[in-house]
Structures are given as structure tokens and as C-alpha cells.
Amino acid sequence: MDKAKNENRTFNIAIDGPSGSGKSSLAKRLAAHYGFVYIDTGALYRTIGLFIQKKGFASDDTEAIVSVLDEIDISMRLIDGKGEVLLFGEPVGDEIRTPKSSVYASDVSKIPEVRTFLLNLQRDIAAKNNTIMDGRDIGTVILPDAQVKIFLYASNEERARRRYLELCQKGIKTDYRTVLEDIIWRDKNDREREIAPAIPAEDAIMLDNSALDLDGTVEAAARIIDERLKK
Ligand code: DC
Numbered sequence: 001m002d003k004a005k006n007e008n009r010t011f012n013i014a015i016d017g018p019s020g021s022g023k024s025s026l027a028k029r030l031a032a033h034y035g036f037v038y039i040d041t042g043a044l045y046r047t048i049g050l051f052i053q054k055k056g057f058a059s060d061d062t063e064a065i066v067s068v069l070d071e072i073d074i075s076m077r078l079i080d081g082k083g084e085v086l087l088f089g090e091p092v093g094d095e096i097r098t099p100k101s102s103v104y105a106s107d108v109s110k111i112p113e114v115r116t117f118l119l120n121l122q123r124d125i126a127a128k129n130n131t132i133m134d135g136r137d138i139g140t141v142i143l144p145d146a147q148v149k150i151f152l153y154a155s156n157e158e159r160a161r162r163r164y165l166e167l168c169q170k171g172i173k174t175d176y177r178t179v180l181e182d183i184i185w186r187d188k189n190d191r192e193r194e195i196a197p198a199i200p201a202e203d204a205i206m207l208d209n210s211a212l213d214l215d216g217t218v219e220a221a222a223r224i225i226d227e228r229l230k231k
Pocket of ligand 1: 041046106135138190
């Protein structure tokens with residue numbers, strides 16, 4: 001019975017870490033390499049944040065945010081092996097990627113009701129597909145039984161440099177100092193929250209990619225995963 005259960009189990013890889021550590025670039029490459037589904041869970045919190053922003057609520061108005069949660073119709077569909085977030089059935093675009101949206105996402109993610117609201121959506125996908133999921137609490141809360149857990153991190157300055165270039169490429173106007181300050185603020189906000197703080201799972205493998213480019217990071221992570229797949 002147990003054996004049959006195990007045979008049906010999907011293989012899940014959790015990639016957690018602070019913003020700008022390169023989780024999504026890494027997860028996308030690994031998903032393509034192993035033929036797994038890629039899920040960016042930050043996009044879910046960003047979408048809730050966008051909805052709240054459009055409602056005209058402050059990002060820290062917990063009572064108002066909780067009171068409208070059941071109005072939100074959020075779902076995910078898989079397109080080319082990637083989870084696409086739908087809000088009221090429509091794909092959300094780069095609107096969820098602005099610095100203001102990052103603040104909203106980080107603030108709404110501190111609310112226990114928001115996290116509970118998004119829990120099953122994430123777990124259901126991982127239960128049905130071999131999945132690489134990136135976020136902050138994947139290894140600790142969402143998929144505590146994931147077969148591989150990687151905690152990806154890099155220095156504040158390096159993460160700010162990467163995020164700054166990314167925003168510039170998207171045509172979002174900002175400057176390096178502001179991005180660095182945002183990163184430091186958001187790390188603290190995500191790490192020190194009471195629920196599902198953004199910290200490594202006890203059994204996560206720590207991967208510092210401050211001195212690695214994307215190829216180097218992919219190679220290092222693939223070595224960790226291949227080792228686990230052999231077992
Ligand atoms: O990964 P990201 O930067 O797009 O995430 C945006 C915010 O969402 C981040 O500041 C913290 C929150 N988040 C979270 O609390 N848990 C996750 N699994 C993913 C993101």
C-alpha cells in the first residue's frame with residue numbers, strides 16, 4: 001500500500017531564497033532541463049498585492065485585505081510547462097513586477113489568511129506534476145516533503161545589481177540605491193514575519209551564487225539534484 005503510494009508520488013524541488021538571488025532564472029532553466037513544471041509562487045502574492053492596490057487599500061491594512069479575500073478569483077494554468085497566474089480568468093502581466101507591487105506583495109504575504117488562501121493552489125500543482133517551485137516557504141511550509149530543497153542566496157549588493165539590470169531591461173525607471181534599499185527592506189520584512197518566515201528549511205542545501213553566473217548556478221544546482229535522483 002505504502003509502496004503504491006510512493007510510486008505515485010511526484011518529484012518536487014523547492015527553491016527558496018531572498019529576492020534577487022536568481023531563483024526564478026535558475027528554476028526556469030532546471031525545469032526545462034528536467035522536464036518539470038515551473039511555478040513562481042511570488043507571482044501569486046504579487047497578484048493579491050495588485051488586487052489590493054487596485055482596491056485602493058494600504059498594503060498594511062490587514063483588516064481590509066482579509067475582508068476582501070473571498071472576492072478574489074485567482075488560479076493558475078500551465079502553459080509550456082510554466083504556471084501562469086490568472087486573476088478573474090485573465091493573465092496578469094508585468095504590472096505585478098513594479099517596485100510598488102513588490103512592497104504590496106511583501107506586506108500581504110505577512111497575513112496568515114493570505115498564506116492559507118494560497119496554500120492548496122500551490123500544493124495541488126505539486127501533487128499532480130513533477131514540479132520546481134520557487135518562493136520563500138516552499139521547503140518549510142508548502143512542500144515540506146520535497147525531495148530536493150535548495151536555499152539560494154547572494155550578497156545584498158550583487159542581488160541589487162541583478163534586480164536593477166532586470167528592471168532597466170523591462171523599462172521600469174529606478175536607480176541602484178533605491179533597489180538596494182528596497183531589497184534590504186524586503187528581506188527584513190520577509191524574514192522577520194511571524195508566519196512562514198523566509199528562512200531555510202533545516203534540510204535545505206545552501207547555495208551561495210554571489211560569484212556564480214546563471215550557468216554556474218544551474219550546474220551547481222543540477223549536481224545537487226542529480227545526486228538526489230540517483231538515490
Ligand atoms: O519572489 P518574489 O520576489 O516575486 O516575491 C514577492 C513577495 O512575495 C516576497 O517579498 C515575499 C512574498 N513571497 C512569500 O511570502 N512566499 C513565497 N513563497 C513567495 C513570495
